[in-house]
Amino acid sequence: MTPTTFQDEFVIEHQFAPDGITDATLTQSGALLASEAARFASLGWMRGTSGNLSVTLQRDPLRLAVTGSGLDKGELNPLDFVIVDADGDLAPGIGGSDHRPSAEAGLHARIARVTGAGAVVHVHALAAVVAAEHWPTGVELRDLEMLKGIGHAAHDETVVIPVIPNDQDMVVLGDAFEAAYVRPTAENAQVPAILVGRHGMYAWGADMNQARWHAELIEWLLRFKLETR
Numbered sequence: 001m002t003p004t005t006f007q008d009e010f011v012i013e014h015q016f017a018p019d020g021i022t023d024a025t026l027t028q029s030g031a032l033l034a035s036e037a038a039r040f041a042s043l044g045w046m047r048g049t050s051g052n053l054s055v056t057l058q059r060d061p062l063r064l065a066v067t068g069s070g071l072d073k074g075e076l077n078p079l080d081f082v083i084v085d086a087d088g089d090l091a092p093g094i095g096g097s098d099h100r101p102s103a104e105a106g107l108h109a110r111i112a113r114v115t116g117a118g119a120v121v122h123v124h125a126l127a128a129v130v131a132a133e134h135w136p137t138g139v140e141l142r143d144l145e146m147l148k149g150i151g152h153a154a155h156d157e158t159v160v161i162p163v164i165p166n167d168q169d170m171v172v173l174g175d176a177f178e179a180a181y182v183r184p185t186a187e188n189a190q191v192p193a194i195l196v197g198r199h200g201m202y203a204w205g206a207d208m209n210q211a212r213w214h215a216e217l218i219e220w221l222l223r224f225k226l227e228t229r
């Protein structure tokens with residue numbers, strides 16, 4: 001069949017979808033990553049090539065669609081992603097684009113594995129980096145209506161956004177994330193984000209919409225904290 005539209009062409013490109021992941025899923029994931037990255041870039045949170053995004057395609061074995069490395073995140077097209085495994089390495093035998101995976105794919109995979117997230121967003125929002133600089137042991141927030149948007153109480157609860165030091169080794173960063181992450185219980189909701197000092201923020205959610213909401217709300221909360229200190 002001769003592709004008649006860009007969408008047709010894109011579907012035909014993905015003839016190597018692995019077992020359990022359909023071409024339609026890959027098509028939707030690529031389009032979602034590109035449109036969300038453009039949205040974050042327009043907020044100034046993915047300047048230049050900074051930031052990266054992933055969606056969980058499959059849990060067992062873990063497979064994520066993650067943005068390609070070193071690309072202008074405001075200009076991604078729906079083919080600018082690759083599929084990675086639980087370590088963030090290219091999943092063998094899977095077609096798609098020939099990009100390298102995001103340099104931070106290993107941390108995406110670790111977050112998806114530990115939290116069960118369906119999507120992870122990583123942005124270089126300035127407020128996240130400045131807040132981590134001021135409060136390197138964690139940013140305490142309380143008595144703010146916006147906390148309800150990340151699953152916590154608007155009153156009488158202290159919510160701490162963890163901060164971990166930056167590292168270029170994703171295993172080191174992943175271990176630091178896992179040590180700082182407080183698993184949710186029936187009484188206590190999780191905190192769906194972590195700040196990486198002098199680097200940026202990772203936020204996650206059940207799907208891309210929720211991951212984005214978490215990133216946006218937490219950025220607002222961090223800005224409030226900075227402007228009222």
Ligand SMILES: CSC[C@@H](O)[C@@H](O)C(=O)COP(=O)(O)O
Pocket residue numbers: 048049050051052067068069070071101102103104122
């Ligand atoms: C300004 S580049 C910063 C990168 O080193 C990294 O932190 C980043 O967010 C983007 O890396 P990428 O490999 O393109 O996903």
Ligand SMILES: [Zn+2]
Pocket residue numbers: 050051052104122124199200
């Ligand atoms: Zn980064």
